[in-house]
Amino acid sequence: MEDKKRLKDIIDLVDKNKRVIDVGTDHGLVPLYLAKEKISKDILATDISEKSLGKLENILDDDLRKYIKTKVTDGFLGIESKENQIGIIAGMGANTIIDIIDQSIDFVRKLDYLILASNVNTEKLRTYLNKKGFMIQRDFLSYENSKYYDILKVANGDEPSLSIEEIYYPRDDIRKRTKILEDKLKIDYRKNKDFENQIRLKSKDDQGLLRIKERLKAIEEIYRIWKLEN
Secondary structure: OOOOHHHHHHHOOOOOOOEEEEEOOOOOHHHHHHHHOOOOOEEEEEEOOHHHHHHHHOOOOHHHHOOEEEEEOOOOOOOOOOOOEEEEEEEEOHHHHHHHHHHOHHHHHHOOEEEEEEOOOHHHHHHHHHHOOEEEEEEEEEEEOOEEEEEEEEEEOOOOOOOHHHHHOOHHHHHHOOHHHHHHHHHHHHHHHHHHHHHHHHOOOHHHHHHHHHHHHHHHHHHHHHHHHO
């Protein structure tokens, strides 16, 4: 697991003996680990692609098949709602995760919780969840193979509107002032300042400029909070 930090961060959020639905499972790394470590004995691995799901099915032995079932489906469509059930959606962009939740939102609300791992545009996902009445219980960064990932644990339940810094960056890391977030903020600040200068020089992309200004404002607000706390 040492070379799979993101996978470990996801697994650590799964309570023992939950019924687990792993959406877009592909190679099935999450179901395989949950089964082998006896964290869950009722796992449904799904994928929209029969070919992709076959990668997992081909390596399941008789023992693993006692715990892991597979289903070709789009998101949560056609899955029976049960007690003590959670969902995992990992390795996708925010727009795809939003589409999966939105098309089965009544089903999702009945889950004990969702674990989401977004690799791009997570600010859109946080905004969507907040507007749709989901409570963000955990929100933190994971770092693997020179890439940052946002890991969220959410459940049905309203919470106050997110502040701009909570939309763009993980709340847990902001509160704890983690080194991983400090490093990412430095990278994001330089990158977005460069983007801002390029847009001003080469185009009139007002929407792009607005998005950059919002992210820079979020970064500056985090720096302000941290300074006040010291």
